[in-house]
Amino acid sequence: MPSHNYLNTISLTPRKELQTFVEHRRVFNLNNCELNIFESYEETYRVPLTFNDFVITSMMRGKKIVHLFEKPAFTYLPGETAIAAGNEPMVIDFPEASELNPTQCVALAIASGYINDTLGYLNNHYNSDPDIKHNWKLQFNQYHFNNDAEITDIINKLIRICSSSDTAKNIYADLNLKELLIRLVQSQHMIQTASEASEISNRxxxxxxxxxxxxxxxxxxxxxxxxxxxxxxxxxxxxxxxxxxxxxxxxxxxxxxxxxxxxxxxxxxxxxxxxxxxxxxxxxxxxxxxxxxxxxxxxxxxxxxxxxxxx
Incomplete structure (x- = not known):
């Protein structure tokens, strides 16, 4: 079914500038993150992909089939996000990609030290309810989900920031990265708690x-x-x-x-x-x-x- 929370479209790479028709990559490097924009223009299967750091990916155009975490493959569509740990191998199929129907996906790789510092700060300052007894942490039992409006807005901002020439873009990116990580952790915590609620309602x-x-x-x-x-x-x-x-x-x-x-x-x-x-x-x-x-x-x-x- 269609999802309401699509990312803003990014212009496709001009054909004469494509270095490959499968996962052509544009990269924007900042102090604590790396924004990748991937485009594919032909049907192909079993394409391997790995990032050194934790990565947040979001689909913008087309359709992929993603094999991740040795789990059953999932269909990846615009308006959806997936996350993966650093050095986690992915295998991707492009069953419908063509020059007239390309796929486009953004992948935001975030330095592990930055993530640890951010989660450490949250645990020190925003974990005051003794009844909850949980730590702020990223989990990978929930790794594929629909974008909500807040996540879509933050990723749109990060794309604009990372691809801009603004000399202060590392500062702006830092603020938005922190919010994105918080939103993802809260979303995972909600899904995990809701799945447990019926069986351990009194915990x-x-x-x-x-x-x-x-x-x-x-x-x-x-x-x-x-x-x-x-x-x-x-x-x-x-x-x-x-x-x-x-x-x-x-x-x-x-x-x-x-x-x-x-x-x-x-x-x-x-x-x-x-x-x-x-x-x-x-x-x-x-x-x-x-x-x-x-x-x-x-x-x-x-x-x-x-x-x-x-x-």
Whole structure:
């Protein structure tokens, strides 16, 4: 399905300047990172690729099939991001690449010392809740995900900064790299905690709150109720939740409801109105607007595309 959060397009390399039709590479070096722009113009398979440092990649055009971490291969499309550790071998297929339909991907390699310093700072200054008992760290059990709006905005900024001639670009890049790392860690922490919540809901206050949200998605979930269950004031609860995940409680509730709506639209015979109410939305028009904002298409278009795919 289409993703709403595409990166801004980058001009393709003029044909006369291409050194290869497979993974032609442009490189921009800064103090703590290296921005690579890869383009491929012909169908090919089993292309190896390895970076010395931790790398954040995002698709901009076309389609790849990526083999990573000895896991099943995944289809890599625009609006998606993948991460890999330094010296982690990747193997990439380009089943649809051509001069008329090239692939384009950005890869941001970040120095390990910079990552360690940033995570160390976060652990020293933003790990004050003894109930959570987790460290700020990058994990690789979750390595392929859709861009959210914040991640897309940061990567767009970093592309502009790295490719500019601004003499202060290392300063600007440093600020945006830190935010990007924080967003990625928060996203991974949210996915990990949510996956554990149903089985170990009483381990931490955070597991308990997420499990309560999941069990009550189809009904009304008041933030005041959540804050009481967390034994916090409303304001403190908002700050605490956002510090853990980078989003508000309402954003999280809505994102989980949209996931449920996609399941119902894909595999059920429910109408758009029925799906809206079953996912806890009392206003169908609001549901349609939110769905389009998140997915880039309306629930009806999503449902029609899902039916075509199943047929």
């Amino acid at each position: 931490t206050r955070l597991h308990y709150i997420l499990n309560y949200i999941h069990e009550n998605l189809t009904g009304k979930i008041a933030v005041d109720t959540l804050s009481r269950k967390a034994y916090m004031s409303r304001n403190d609860f908002f700050k605490w939740f956002r510090q853990q995940f980078g989003i508000t409680p309402l954003d999280y509730i809505n994102s989980e409801r949209i996931k449920l709506a996609k399941q119902l639209l894909s595999y059920g015979s429910h109408s758009i109105t029925e799906v809206s109410y079953r996912c806890g939305f009392s206003d169908v028009n609001y549901f349609v607007r939110l769905f389009k904002k998140v997915e880039g298409i309306t629930p009806k278009v999503y449902k029609d595309l899902s039916c075509m795919r199943i047929d």
